[in-house]
Each structure stands twice: as C-alpha cells, then as structure tokens.
Amino acid sequence: MRGEKKPRLVMKFGGTSVADTTRLEGLVVRVRRELEAGYDVAVVVSAMAGETDRLVGLAEGAVRVMDGREYDTLLSTGEQVTASLLAMMLSDRGIPARSWLGWQIPLDTDGRHGRACIEKIGTEGIERRFSEEGMVAVCAGFQGVSDRGRVTTLGRGGSDITAVALSVALGAGRCDIYTDVKGFYTADPRIVPKARVIGEIGYEESLELASSGAKVLQVRSVEMAMRYGVKVRVLSSFEECGGTSLVGEGEGGARMEKQVVTGLAMSTKECRVTLAGVKDVPGVASEVFRPLADRMIDVDMIVQSVSKQDGKTNMTFSVQSEDVDEVEKMLIRDREKFPYEELSIDKGVVKISLVGLGMRSHAGVAQRMFEVLAEKGINILVISTSEIKVSVLIGEDYGELAMRSLHTAFGLDEGE
Amino acid sequence: MRGEKKPRLVMKFGGTSVADTTRLEGLVVRVRRELEAGYDVAVVVSAMAGETDRLVGLAEGAVRVMDGREYDTLLSTGEQVTASLLAMMLSDRGIPARSWLGWQIPLDTDGRHGRACIEKIGTEGIERRFSEEGMVAVCAGFQGVSDRGRVTTLGRGGSDITAVALSVALGAGRCDIYTDVKGFYTADPRIVPKARVIGEIGYEESLELASSGAKVLQVRSVEMAMRYGVKVRVLSSFEECGGTSLVGEGEGGARMEKQVVTGLAMSTKECRVTLAGVKDVPGVASEVFRPLADRMIDVDMIVQSVSKQDGKTNMTFSVQSEDVDEVEKMLIRDREKFPYEELSIDKGVVKISLVGLGMRSHAGVAQRMFEVLAEKGINILVISTSEIKVSVLIGEDYGELAMRSLHTAFGLDEGE
Numbered sequence: 001m002r003g004e005k006k007p008r009l010v011m012k013f014g015g016t017s018v019a020d021t022t023r024l025e026g027l028v029v030r031v032r033r034e035l036e037a038g039y040d041v042a043v044v045v046s047a048m049a050g051e052t053d054r055l056v057g058l059a060e061g062a063v064r065v066m067d068g069r070e071y072d073t074l075l076s077t078g079e080q081v082t083a084s085l086l087a088m089m090l091s092d093r094g095i096p097a098r099s100w101l102g103w104q105i106p107l108d109t110d111g112r113h114g115r116a117c118i119e120k121i122g123t124e125g126i127e128r129r130f131s132e133e134g135m136v137a138v139c140a141g142f143q144g145v146s147d148r149g150r151v152t153t154l155g156r157g158g159s160d161i162t163a164v165a166l167s168v169a170l171g172a173g174r175c176d177i178y179t180d181v182k183g184f185y186t187a188d189p190r191i192v193p194k195a196r197v198i199g200e201i202g203y204e205e206s207l208e209l210a211s212s213g214a215k216v217l218q219v220r221s222v223e224m225a226m227r228y229g230v231k232v233r234v235l236s237s238f239e240e241c242g243g244t245s246l247v248g249e250g251e252g253g254a255r256m257e258k259q260v261v262t263g264l265a266m267s268t269k270e271c272r273v274t275l276a277g278v279k280d281v282p283g284v285a286s287e288v289f290r291p292l293a294d295r296m297i298d299v300d301m302i303v304q305s306v307s308k309q310d311g312k313t314n315m316t317f318s319v320q321s322e323d324v325d326e327v328e329k330m331l332i333r334d335r336e337k338f339p340y341e342e343l344s345i346d347k348g349v350v351k352i353s354l355v356g357l358g359m360r361s362h363a364g365v366a367q368r369m370f371e372v373l374a375e376k377g378i379n380i381l382v383i384s385t386s387e388i389k390v391s392v393l394i395g396e397d398y399g400e401l402a403m404r405s406l407h408t409a410f411g412l413d414e415g416e
Numbered sequence: 417m418r419g420e421k422k423p424r425l426v427m428k429f430g431g432t433s434v435a436d437t438t439r440l441e442g443l444v445v446r447v448r449r450e451l452e453a454g455y456d457v458a459v460v461v462s463a464m465a466g467e468t469d470r471l472v473g474l475a476e477g478a479v480r481v482m483d484g485r486e487y488d489t490l491l492s493t494g495e496q497v498t499a500s501l502l503a504m505m506l507s508d509r510g511i512p513a514r515s516w517l518g519w520q521i522p523l524d525t526d527g528r529h530g531r532a533c534i535e536k537i538g539t540e541g542i543e544r545r546f547s548e549e550g551m552v553a554v555c556a557g558f559q560g561v562s563d564r565g566r567v568t569t570l571g572r573g574g575s576d577i578t579a580v581a582l583s584v585a586l587g588a589g590r591c592d593i594y595t596d597v598k599g600f601y602t603a604d605p606r607i608v609p610k611a612r613v614i615g616e617i618g619y620e621e622s623l624e625l626a627s628s629g630a631k632v633l634q635v636r637s638v639e640m641a642m643r644y645g646v647k648v649r650v651l652s653s654f655e656e657c658g659g660t661s662l663v664g665e666g667e668g669g670a671r672m673e674k675q676v677v678t679g680l681a682m683s684t685k686e687c688r689v690t691l692a693g694v695k696d697v698p699g700v701a702s703e704v705f706r707p708l709a710d711r712m713i714d715v716d717m718i719v720q721s722v723s724k725q726d727g728k729t730n731m732t733f734s735v736q737s738e739d740v741d742e743v744e745k746m747l748i749r750d751r752e753k754f755p756y757e758e759l760s761i762d763k764g765v766v767k768i769s770l771v772g773l774g775m776r777s778h779a780g781v782a783q784r785m786f787e788v789l790a791e792k793g794i795n796i797l798v799i800s801t802s803e804i805k806v807s808v809l810i811g812e813d814y815g816e817l818a819m820r821s822l823h824t825a826f827g828l829d830e831g832e
Contacts, residue, residue: 021474021477021478024478055497058437058497058501059501059504061437062437062440062501062504062505062508063504063505063507063508064508065507065508066504066508067503067504067507067508069514070500070501070503070504070507070514070515071500071504073496073499073500073503073515073517074496074497074500074501074504076496077493077496077497080489080490080492080493080496081471081474081490081493083489084486084487084489084490085474085475085478085486085490087483087486087489088475088478088479088482088483088486088487088490089478089479091479091481091483091486092478092479092480092481092482092483098485098486099485099486099489101489101567103519104565104566149520150520151517
C-alpha cells in the first residue's frame with residue numbers, strides 16, 4: 001500500500017477535547033478509525049484546557065509591557081505539550097506518528113506576533129512520511145515561525161486556522177473540527193430547548209451566525225475555508241453524531257429543500273448608543289464614525305432618524321459592550337466637532353439575528369419577524385438587514401422570549 | 417560603545433533559582449549588575465522547579481513505551497517557558513534581551529534522544545546581537561536539535577552542559593553557575609556543621625567529590641570545563657557569597673598554600689557484596705565482573721582476600737544500592753560458572769572519601785585516615801585509593817562520626 005496516494009483528512013481537536021490523557025485516549029480511537037477507513041491523517045491540536053490561561057497568568061504576573069515575541073514563545077509551549085503527548089500515545093498504541101511544531105512543518109507566517117497570518121505551509125516532510133511510513137502528522141496548532149526564525153502565534157481561534165490552512169496545503173478532502181458542541185445549532189440550546197443541530201450550512205450562513213454570537217468556529221477560519229472550498233465538518237469530541245458540514249452554495253443534497261431560515265443567534269454583548277439632536281448636514285456621520293474606525297472599534301447597526309424640522313436628527317448605533325466606555329469618552333471629547341443635544345447609552349439590550357440563504361429568494365422574512373415580535377409585545381429598537389440576515393436590537397429582558405418565539409415561528413423546532 | 421567587543425559572561429540558573437517570577441526578579445538584578453560591570457551576557461536557564469516533574473508525570477500517565485523524540489519535545493517546553501519569561505522580564509525592565517531555543521541558537525547535537533551530546537553551537541546570531549544591540553541572550557538550557565530537525569535533550573545536568581559549552585563557543589571569560597548551595601563545601605554541612613565553602617577547587621578534585629556524593633555540578637559539565645579550560649564558578653542564587661571557583665592545576669593564588677585534603681564526601685547509596693569461598697584461579701574475577709559490566713552496572717571498590725590453604729578466596733566489592741537486587745540475581749544465576757560457598761549482601765554501609773590534589777605530594781594521608789577511624793573504633797570494611805582520593809566503606813551507623821572526626825583531623829573545620 002505504501003507509495004500509493006491515499007485521500008487525506010485533517011482532524012482538529014480543541015482544548016476540552018485534549019484536556020487530559022483520558023481525553024487523548026479518545027482521540028487515539030478516532031484517529032485509528034480514520035486510518036482504517038483509508039485516510040492519511042494530519043491531526044491539529046490545541047493546548048490542554050487551562051494551560052494557555054496558566055501561561056498567560058505567568059506572563060501577566062511578571063511584566064507590565066509584554067514583548068510579543070517572547071509571549072508567543074511562551075504560549076506556543078501549550079500546543080507543543082499536547083502534540084508531543086498525543087504523538088507518543090499514538091506510537092505507543094501501534095500507530096506510527098510524529099509531532100510537528102510550527103518551525104518544523106514549517107508553517108511560515110508574516111511575523112506579526114500574537115496575530116500572525118499564514119504565508120506558506122511546507123508539506124514536503126509530512127507528505128513524505130505519509131507515503132513512506134503511513135505516519136500520522138500531529139501538528140501543534142496556533143503556532144508558526146517568522147522569516148526571522150521566531151515563534152509566532154496566529155491569535156484567537158488559531159488552531160482552527162492551522163487546520164483549515166493545512167487542509168488546503170495537503171489537499172485534504174475533509175477537515176473535521178472536533179469541539180465541545182455537536183455542531184452548529186438552529187439556536188443556542190441553552191436558550192432555546194427545542195434547537196436542533198444543522199446538518200448542512202453554507203459558509204456565509206455560518207459566518208453570519210458566528211458573527212452574530214454563535215461561537216462554534218472562528219470567523220477567520222470559515223473565511224479561509226470558503227475561499228479555498230475546504231470541506232469543513234464541525235463535530236463533537238464527546239458524542240457520536242453527524243455534526244454540521246459547511247458547504248458551498250449549490251452543494252449538498254439536503255439543502256435542496258432547505259429552510260428559508262437556517263438559524264438564530266443572540267448576542268448579549270451589545271450596547272445601544274444614541275446621539276440626540278445632531279445637526280443633519282452632509283459629513284456628520286463620517287465625523288462621528290471615523291475616530292471609532294481609527295481605533296478599530298466595530299460599529300454594527302446604524303440608524304439615522306428622519307430629520308426634524310429644526311434640521312437636527314437622532315443617530316443610533318450599536319457597539320460591543322467591551323468598547324462602550326471608550327466610545328463614550330470619545331463622543332464626549334469630540335462634542336465640539338459635531339454638536340449634539342444629548343448622549344445616551346443603553347447597556348440593557350441584546351441583538352437577535354435570523355440567518356438563512358433562503359432569504360434571498362423568499363420575500364417577507366423580515367416582515368414575519370417583526371410580526372412575531374409584535375405579537376409578543378416586544379419593542380424593536382434598531383433594525384439592520386443584509387442579504388442573508390435580519391438583525392434587531394431589543395431589550396435584554398425579552399431576549400429569550402424572542403428567540404423561542406422566532407424559532408417556533410420559522411419552523412426550526414426539533415421534530416418539525 | 418556598540419561594535420566594540422566586550423568580555424563575555426555566561427550565567428546559568430537552575431530550577432530553584434527560577435522557581436517563580438519573584439525569583440526571576442532576582443535574576444534580573446544579577447544580570448543588570450554584570451552588564452554594568454561591562455560584560456556581554458548569555459544566560460542559560462533550567463525549567464522552573466517542579467515543571468519537569470509535571471511533564472514527566474503527564475508522559476508516564478499516558479504511555480507504557482516512551483518515544484524518545486516526543487519525550488524530548490515534551491520536556492523541552494519547561495526550559496522554553498523559563499527562557500521566554502525571563503527575556504520578557506528583562507525587556508520590561510529596560511534590558512534588551514531575547515530568548516534562544518535550542519533550534520534557534522542553533523545548538524546541534526548528535527541526535528541521541530534523552531542523552532544527546534553537543535556537536536556544534538552556532539553563535540553568529542547571539543554575537544551579532546551582542547555587538548549591535550548589547551542584547552542579553554537568554555538560552556533555554558538542556559535542549560538542542562538533531563540533524564533531522566528534531567528537539568533533543570542533553571540528559572541529567574543538561575543545563576550545566578549547555579552553559580559550559582556555550583562558554584566555550586562564545587569564548588566567555590567566566591561561566592557562573594548559580595545553584596541552591598553556596599558552592600563546593602569541605603563536607604556536606606548537614607552532616608558536618610563546621611564545614612566551609614571551598615574558595616578554589618581543582619577540576620579533578622571537584623570530579624572526585626562529585627562522583628563521591630557531593631551533588632553540586634554534574635560530572636559531564638566539569639569534564640567539559642576541564643577539557644576546554646572554562647573558568648567555572650559555582651555560586652548561590654539566594655545569598656551573596658564568593659562561591660567556589662574551579663581552577664586548573666597551577667592556577668589560583670590561594671591554592672599555593674592549599675590543604676592536603678580539600679574536601680570529604682559521604683555516599684549512602686552503597687552496598688557491599690561478598691562472595692565467600694570462590695575458587696582462586698586466573699580469570700575468576702573477570703567471570704564475576706564481565707556480566708555486570710555488560711549491564712552497565714558500576715562496580716566501585718573491589719577487594720580480594722589472600723587465598724586460603726584450600727585454594728579458595730573471598731571477593732568483596734561495592735555497588736550502588738539501586739543495582740544491588742539485579743546484581744544478586746545475576747550472581748545466583750551464574751553460580752555454576754564460578755562456584756562459591758556463600759553470597760552475602762550488606763546494605764548498611766556508607767562510603768567516605770577524602771579528596772585532595774595535595775595527596776600526590778604528601779604521603780601518609782591514607783594512613784592518617786585509618787588512624788583517625790581506628791581511634792573512634794570504626795571498622796573499615798573495604799578500602800580503595802586513587803591518585804587524589806582515598807575511600808573507605810564503613811558501617812552506616814558510623815558515617816556521621818567518621819565525617820566529623822576526619823573533617824577536624826585534616827584541618828578543614830571552619831575558623832581553622
């Protein structure tokens with residue numbers, strides 16, 4: 001069999017899936033099964049749960065100003081520990097395997113410490129061991145190497161990026177991301193008990209759901225998967241289930257009869273900011289938002305009310321809770337640049353989003369959403385829409401009621 | 417000042433010296449002092465105390481058969497954590513610094529995992545940063561890289577080896593090894609309260625003391641220092657003191673008037689093995705010891721008594737306690753090859769050694785030793801001597817009495 005090119009599979013396991021050696025034992029079983037199914041396998045692992053926090057704690061206890069190069073060198077040990085442990089366990093159980101650190105693969109990055117982008121992945125070493133020895137490649141996720149030979153990390157969700165990028169480089173037919181959830185849900189099951197796992201989801205839908213609060217896959221890794229057409233599947237490490245497959249538009253049989261709405265998301269990290277009595281002249285919006293953009297503060301929903309007779313208007317927008325204090329300071333500081341009558345900030349709001357590719361061809365989804373909310377007496381504060389998403393800002397007390405009502409109204413409940 | 421070549425110093429800090437960030441803070445002070453004294457500084461660090469044990473525990477809990485390559489990859493993270501933490505602390509305190517992992521230096525080894533030997537150290541990168549930026553090199557000890565690009569570790573005492581080898585490669589004028597003791601003592605101060613720190617000691621003396629039970633420096637690193645004439649100094653991380661300087665013969669002013677005996681050591685890990693009634697024919701000793709040598713079992717002291725009239729003799733030797741069970745099994749197994757009347761094993765013995773370069777030119781040291789022990793009524797079981805050492809095996813109950821008596825008799829007590 002050696003020498004013959006087999007189909008390739010990348011399997012990625014996150015922090016809770018590699019929390020201890022008992023969990024790692026479960027991974028060995030999963031890897032063996034895929035080898036027996038005829039794949040050459042590359043595994044990407046995260047740091048063991050809690051390990052990254054421990055390392056961050058060490059650094060934060062030691063310095064005021066963090067040297068990004070050293071911080072990356074420190075944090076990358078977490079994935080190195082998991083990769084070497086899993087490789088030795090696989091070997092011990094009779095499965096040829098070796099660990100690959102970022103610099104060994106090599107996974108070349110642009111050298112931006114703490115948030116590096118992958119430039120190139122050398123797969124010659126891994127591929128040679130696939131064909132000569134049928135050897136499993138256990139790759140430390142999240143880490144790469146700069147052209148100066150320093151360790152770099154890829155930032156949040158970095159191991160997912162490693163897995164998707166490695167799938168591209170190896171031409172893997174599938175990239176299985178094992179997580180602590182069963183896949184993408186029609187809604188967060190802690191909020192909507194009748195939520196179900198979505199069998200197939202479009203890349204764009206998953207992006208909208210991710211950016212609307214469903215924390216399954218990091219946005220960057222979905223974007224990369226979409227760009228290169230990587231067949232990503234999100235699965236549970238702990239339960240046997242089909243998970244969620246990410247598919248391109250037009251792919252996937254089940255999507256032939258797809259729902260108009262694929263899923264719902266609720267984000268509780270929103271604040272509503274209102275500037276009342278702003279002068280309604282050209283350029284004022286850019287005056288307001290440019291300083292925020294300069295500081296990389298994401299402004300999500302913007303509504304400008306119709307101008308009143310006095311030539312003034314109200315401007316409402318939403319920002320992430322973590323940014324709201326900074327936004328408040330900036331708006332107060334800049335009051336003379338764009339005079340306003342009153343600044344009010346409402347932290348007690350949530351954003352509810354309906355996502356679905358079907359919206360493109362089905363009119364009236366937004367209208368139906370507003371009706372459902374109105375029936376429950378829920379007041380909509382701000383609305384925004386995109387081609388495949390409708391989002392509303394509502395009072396946080398109504399969040400769960402809105403989610404459950406919409407879930408039922410759009411036919412997403414389990415068993416339907 | 418940049419561009420001018422400064423004298424160079426290597427400083428090595430062991431596990432207890434880097435146990436936490438408070439300890440690391442102390443290192444920053446010491447490094448700063450040496451920079452201000454005009455040195456370019458390379459620091460070699462071990463894993464934080466307890467960290468290596470934690471990693472070993474992870475591996476031992478996971479596998480039956482250890483893959484040496486993965487084990488090295490796992491263990492090397494300990495030193496990586498310390499090196500990156502210290503480098504970020506130095507930078508944070510205004511001292512330019514960067515960490516160097518084994519593969520970054522590069523520290524090339526022969527690839528024997530778990531006990532690699534250093535083949536070559538590339539110093540171009542470190543030296544360039546010395547001269548261009550006055551940058552402290554914080555090197556992860558214990559680790560190197562094989563010609564296959566895998567992480568290798570140097571085995572026990574590996575960070576001391578890294579420090580000495582780096583001193584050779586950098587042409588450092590001094591190599592300061594910071595430990596949790598003040599230096600080499602005339603005897604273990606826990607046993608002999610009047611013991612003092614030895615200001616200067618010959619390489620060979622320190623080797624004899626080390627192999628006789630004084631655990632200050634690993635034998636391999638002393639041998640390398642001796643071979644290349646590296647000026648090693650052993651110091652305390654926790655107290656200000658002069659420490660012990662290792663010097664070649666003929667070096668060092670203080671040694672002009674040196675003591676005949678430099679120090680005493682006691683090893684409690686010895687067992688006495690006696691084969692009574694062995695046939696006294698040529699070749700019998702080799703029959704007895706060859707199988708032990710084949711198994712890498714170290715036989716230390718050997719005494720064969722004068723043949724009795726029946727043509728039989730008694731053969732006594734000492735082995736390490738950890739080997740004695742295996743030795744017993746082998747001797748019982750091989751009884752038909754070299755018949756003997758009785759095998760007896762005495763685990764209740766200790767070895768006391770007197771070490772001193774002065775013995776070469778001063779006769780009667782051994783004789784004086786025997787007298788002192790006789791005066792205290794201590795029975796000597798086995799004797800062995802080398803050019804600069806006399807060792808005796810005695811009953812363990814007499815160990816402390818013998819050490820204190822000899823320490824006084826040879827003029828080593830503090831204040832003398």
